[in-house]
Amino acid sequence: MTGISSAELARLPERSLFDPKWIVLGTVVAIVAWLALVPLIFLFWQSFFTPATADNPAVFTLGNYAEVYGSARTLQLFFNSATYALGSALLALTLGTLLAWICERTNTPGKPLFYALSVVPIVIPGILFVTAWIMLASPQIGIINLVLQRVFNTDYVFVDIYTLTGMMWVDGIQHAPLAFLLMSASLRSMDPALEESALMSGASMWQIAWRITLRLALPAASAAFLILFVRSVESFETPALIGLPVGIEVFTSSIYEALHGYPSDIGLGATYAVTLLAITSVGIYWQSRLSQQGSKYATVTGKGFRPRVMDIGRWRWAAFGFFILYGILVIGLPFLILLWSSLQRFYSVPSWEALQNVSLDSYARVLEFPSVGTAVWNSFLLATGSATIIMLLSSIVCWIVLRTKIPGRWLLDNMASMPLVMPGLVLGLAVMICYLALGGGIYGTIWILLLAYVTRFMPYGMRFSTTSMLQIHKELEESAQLSGASWLTTFYRVVLPLLKPGLIAGWIYIVIVSIRELSSSILLYSPGTEVVSIVLWELWQNGQYTQLSAFGVMLICALFVFVIIAHLISKRFGIKEV
Amino acid sequence: MLSVRSLNTEYKTKSGPAVRAAQDVAFEVPPGKFFTLLGPSGCGKTTTLRSIAGLERPTSGEIEVGGRLVYSSSKNVFVPLNRRNFGMVFQSYAIWPHMSVYQNAAFPLEVRKRGLSPAQIKDKVATVLKAVALDHLTDREATKLSGGQQQRLALARALVMEPELLLLDEPLSNLDAKLRERMRFELKRIQRELGVTTIYVTHDQAEALALSHEIAVMNEGRIVQIGSPRAIYDRPYSRFVAEFIGNSNFIDGTVLGAENGTSHWRIRGAMGDLVAISDTPLKAGQNVTLSIRPENVELADDAFSGGGTLNLFSGKVDQRIFLGDYADFQIRLGNILMMSRAHPALRASVDETIHMRMSPDSCVVLHEGGTAATKPYTAD
Ligand SMILES: Nc1ncnc2c1ncn2[C@@H]1O[C@H](COP(=O)(O)OP(=O)(O)OP(=O)(O)O)[C@@H](O)[C@H]1O
Ligand SMILES: [Mg+2]
Numbered sequence: 009m010t011g012i013s014s015a016e017l018a019r020l021p022e023r024s025l026f027d028p029k030w031i032v033l034g035t036v037v038a039i040v041a042w043l044a045l046v047p048l049i050f051l052f053w054q055s056f057f058t059p060a061t062a063d064n065p066a067v068f069t070l071g072n073y074a075e076v077y078g079s080a081r082t083l084q085l086f087f088n089s090a091t092y093a094l095g096s097a098l099l100a101l102t103l104g105t106l107l108a109w110i111c112e113r114t115n116t117p118g119k120p121l122f123y124a125l126s127v128v129p130i131v132i133p134g135i136l137f138v139t140a141w142i143m144l145a146s147p148q149i150g151i152i153n154l155v156l157q158r159v160f161n162t163d164y165v166f167v168d169i170y171t172l173t174g175m176m177w178v179d180g181i182q183h184a185p186l187a188f189l190l191m192s193a194s195l196r197s198m199d200p201a202l203e204e205s206a207l208m209s210g211a212s213m214w215q216i217a218w219r220i221t222l223r224l225a226l227p228a229a230s231a232a233f234l235i236l237f238v239r240s241v242e243s244f245e246t247p248a249l250i251g252l253p254v255g256i257e258v259f260t261s262s263i264y265e266a267l268h269g270y271p272s273d274i275g276l277g278a279t280y281a282v283t284l285l286a287i288t289s290v291g292i293y294w295q296s297r298l299s300q301q302g303s304k305y306a307t308v309t310g311k312g313f314r315p316r317v318m319d320i321g322r323w324r325w326a327a328f329g330f331f332i333l334y335g336i337l338v339i340g341l342p343f344l345i346l347l348w349s350s351l352q353r354f355y356s357v358p359s360w361e362a363l364q365n366v367s368l369d370s371y372a373r374v375l376e377f378p379s380v381g382t383a384v385w386n387s388f389l390l391a392t393g394s395a396t397i398i399m400l401l402s403s404i405v406c407w408i409v410l411r412t413k414i415p416g417r418w419l420l421d422n423m424a425s426m427p428l429v430m431p432g433l434v435l436g437l438a439v440m441i442c443y444l445a446l447g448g449g450i451y452g453t454i455w456i457l458l459l460a461y462v463t464r465f466m467p468y469g470m471r472f473s474t475t476s477m478l479q480i481h482k483e484l485e486e487s488a489q490l491s492g493a494s495w496l497t498t499f500y501r502v503v504l505p506l507l508k509p510g511l512i513a514g515w516i517y518i519v520i521v522s523i524r525e526l527s528s529s530i531l532l533y534s535p536g537t538e539v540v541s542i543v544l545w546e547l548w549q550n551g552q553y554t555q556l557s558a559f560g561v562m563l564i565c566a567l568f569v570f571v572i573i574a575h576l577i578s579k580r581f582g583i584k585e586v
Numbered sequence: 587m588l589s590v591r592s593l594n595t596e597y598k599t600k601s602g603p604a605v606r607a608a609q610d611v612a613f614e615v616p617p618g619k620f621f622t623l624l625g626p627s628g629c630g631k632t633t634t635l636r637s638i639a640g641l642e643r644p645t646s647g648e649i650e651v652g653g654r655l656v657y658s659s660s661k662n663v664f665v666p667l668n669r670r671n672f673g674m675v676f677q678s679y680a681i682w683p684h685m686s687v688y689q690n691a692a693f694p695l696e697v698r699k700r701g702l703s704p705a706q707i708k709d710k711v712a713t714v715l716k717a718v719a720l721d722h723l724t725d726r727e728a729t730k731l732s733g734g735q736q737q738r739l740a741l742a743r744a745l746v747m748e749p750e751l752l753l754l755d756e757p758l759s760n761l762d763a764k765l766r767e768r769m770r771f772e773l774k775r776i777q778r779e780l781g782v783t784t785i786y787v788t789h790d791q792a793e794a795l796a797l798s799h800e801i802a803v804m805n806e807g808r809i810v811q812i813g814s815p816r817a818i819y820d821r822p823y824s825r826f827v828a829e830f831i832g833n834s835n836f837i838d839g840t841v842l843g844a845e846n847g848t849s850h851w852r853i854r855g856a857m858g859d860l861v862a863i864s865d866t867p868l869k870a871g872q873n874v875t876l877s878i879r880p881e882n883v884e885l886a887d888d889a890f891s892g893g894g895t896l897n898l899f900s901g902k903v904d905q906r907i908f909l910g911d912y913a914d915f916q917i918r919l920g921n922i923l924m925m926s927r928a929h930p931a932l933r934a935s936v937d938e939t940i941h942m943r944m945s946p947d948s949c950v951v952l953h954e955g956g957t958a959a960t961k962p963y964t965a966d
Contacts, residue, residue: 201676201678201680202682204676205674205680205740206682206693207641207667207668208639208641208667208668208672208673208744209693209743209747210669210671210697210747211668211697212668212697215697219697224684
């Protein structure tokens with residue numbers, strides 16, 4: 009047989025007819041590339057140049073790097089950042105793993121409640137968590153100290169949040185829910201038969217936990233550790249609110265200092281940012297390597313898969329107590345102290361006299377605050393807007409990556425996931441430099457915040473889309489196309505509806521993280537484009553603790569209601585986890 | 587050796603009634619025997635096995651192993667599974683991926699504080715790895731084994747502690763067809779050499795027939811019939827058993843009366859009268875169903891002369907399928923079709939007349955539903 013093969017024949021019409029699919033795909037690729045790469049290029053550029061001002065243009069310089077790497081202060085920064093991130097990651101991992109193991113593998117009473125308890129802290133904005141802990145454990149105004157001092161009648165300082173250990177503590181317990189989610193997912197994907205066969209071999213519960221479960225979870229735990237480490241390295245709230253006042257500086261707070269000090273040094277900030285970026289990139293790189301390795305341990309087989317819990321006897325009451333304690337430390341105490349201080353006119357320690365002064369004054373005053381209304385509206389717009397854009401973008405990107413054979417699609421995947429390595433502050437800085445240099449009038453408007461949010465949370469959208477796309481059989485699409493539907497129709501009528509549960513879950517998640525967002529916004533907002541976390545930040549800087557608490561309490565309640573509604577809705581769509 | 591008495595296991599579900607996965611399961615397994623639970627998917631085989639293992643807590647019943655009561659609802663006994671000393675091979679093998687071949691096999695010995703010295707452990711592991719022909723791979727990472735090797739390692743791990751009872755849950759179902767056949771022989775050899783009492787779960791009738799001393803056929807949580815492979819095949823208790831194991835012709839008829847002897851009965855079917863065997867007495871006028879295996883339908887081009895004179899029929903060849911070492915015939919007798927498996931030398935072609943003969947012992951009267959659970963029948 010000569011001539012055209014049937015495969016070529018099938019491809020012919022596609023070549024001759026113009027397909028609108030390519031417009032959509034091309035646009036998406038361009039947007040992703042723009043978002044992920046351009047600001048980064050400007051960041052690198054800026055780190056090698058002096059800041060451009062009205063009379064001096066930017067000049068090439070190695071001065072920034074000389075200053076950063078030539079000073080002993082940088083060594084101190086490295087040391088601080090590393091110790092701080094290591095400590096808090098270890099704390100979070102230990103707590104999270106223990107909680108996950110208790111939840112997934114033991115017969116501890118009240119487990120469904122603990123699931124909720126473990127993830128609730130995710131909705132509390134970081135800045136509120138940190139301020140709450142300052143109110144709890146500061147040496148001067150911290151309630152824990154004051155109460156203990158009164159009880160023991162001394163002026164000994166029992167706990168001091170303004171230390172490296174204090175910072176590790178706050179960050180560690182704040183990230184424990186993340187560790188919990190990662191580790192419980194890994195425990196859940198473990199074939200229970202691996203543990204059951206150890207049980208049949210005569211091993212005791214502790215032998216199984218130590219020699220089988222933990223060892224099998226080790227790759228997942230290492231990967232989780234790296235994620236937590238990167239999270240702590242890039243965390244901004246804790247170092248800024250606790251570290252800066254007492255001179256414990258890490259990379260993130262140094263970037264902020266360089267930009268907000270006088271004179272502001274954007275080149276120096278960029279150089280710190282590039283250094284920080286290098287650290288987080290290495291961390292994320294190793295993490296993805298580890299996760300790939302770990303997948304060889306994931307031995308789930310459909311058949312005979314039944315999760316099984318172990319009877320841990322009397323220990324289950326210890327586990328129960330542990331959960332209660334965790335709940336008190338992570339949710340109870342922080343929320344109660346915020347509630348207490350929100351009911352006061354002036355911040356004061358709980359006492360009988362203070363109880364007489366309880367009033368809703370702070371609530372009234374914070375609502376009068378001019379920027380509050382704007383901020384709430386801005387946050388709402390930004391959260392829903394970025395969530396919608398991201399889920400649309402990422403579903404198309406995922407489709408390209410998973411369903412087409414276009415060469416270089418892995419590059420697209422990497423590009424869309426790349427912002428994961430960018431700390432919020434670094435991203436904010438890069439976006440700021442980029443649009444200051446490019447002009448276009450975006451800087452200073454709400455659009456620049458939207459760009460930053462979309463870039464920053466795109467990797468989360470990718471993760472949600474990938475997971476749900478992998479569950480859709482390719483044949484479903486192909487049969488739609490065989491029925492004569494065009495690509496756009498197929499995507500709109502078949503792919504998107506099938507992805508819906510996953511997309512909604514991702515959307516909800518991105519709304520929540522957008523509302524919490526502080527570290528990018530803090531470099532990008534201007535009067536009129538404040539968001540809620542910025543208002544909280546300003547209230548803190550102005551020392552308006554009671555109003556801050558009032559606003560925080562309202563915010564937490566609102567987010568909580570949102571999560572519950574989202575949970576109910578997603579249940580209707582058959583989503584298991586939000 | 588193993589005795590299971592009226593065992594019931596339920597799964598509680600969040601909504602709706604509990605799933606009664608095993609109901610009134612009862613059987614006895616003598617020492618050193620190979621006993622198989624056979625049945626379609628979802629009939630409760632795994633549940634029964636896991637209840638014996640102690641991985642599932644039954645709702646009622648009794649389980650006794652070697653004179654030791656390991657579970658009894660009435661006496662409130664439940665021996666924790668890590669004290670039961672049973673070996674088990676899971677369907678997914680459950681080889682620990684973070685350990686080597688040696689470490690996997692040594693684990694059961696290490697975790698039991700029975701005062702074995704490291705040298706003794708090493709010895710025992712070497713012996714058992716040799717028995718399953720893995721002695722050349724001792725230091726290999728467990729994840730770098732082929733399917734069949736993983737399966738043998740799982741077996742070694744279950745055997746190394748010299749279990750009182752070996753429990754196997756579809757251990758061959760993850761292997762490809764060729765390997766499965768080879769492992770079947772291996773399994774049989776190892777079981778026979780070690781003489782360990784074995785409970786085997788499968789939904790593959792060929793596996794069950796090839797390996798077992800005795801088979802329990804299960805359906806919807808209950809045991810329908812217990813017997814030797816021969817008995818189950820030759821004298822299926824009910825239509826379910828006859829259909830699940832092998833192929834069969836089913837013929838409806840009415841009992842006319844007893845034929846000479848106690849177990850033979852004359853039945854009137856659509857094709858005419860025939861003599862069949864029943865292990866329970868029948869009443870005249872009763873409606874029954876017969877099962878006749880295709881290979882027991884003898885065919886001939888010319889009328890039979892000599893040999894048995896009962897159950898002779900003739901019909902027309904409806905279809906003939908040549909399959910190499912045998913030929914399948916479909917024969918029309920009035921308005922019923924009979925299947926027969928015959929020697930390929932038989933030449934009869936479509937629409938020609940053909941003669942059939944069925945020995946009365948191979949025309950089995952089936953029971954209407956119900957179970958023969960505690961009424962084992964032995965043919966040999
Ligand atoms: N954990 C569980 N919760 C509720 N129902 C269950 C559970 N495990 C099994 N079942 C139900 O119990 C019944 C028996 O299941 P079992 O696993 O024993 O079947 P099986 O005979 O081993 O099937 P297969 O050949 O498919 O492995 C099934 O109807 C199944 O749906
Ligand atoms: Mg099963």
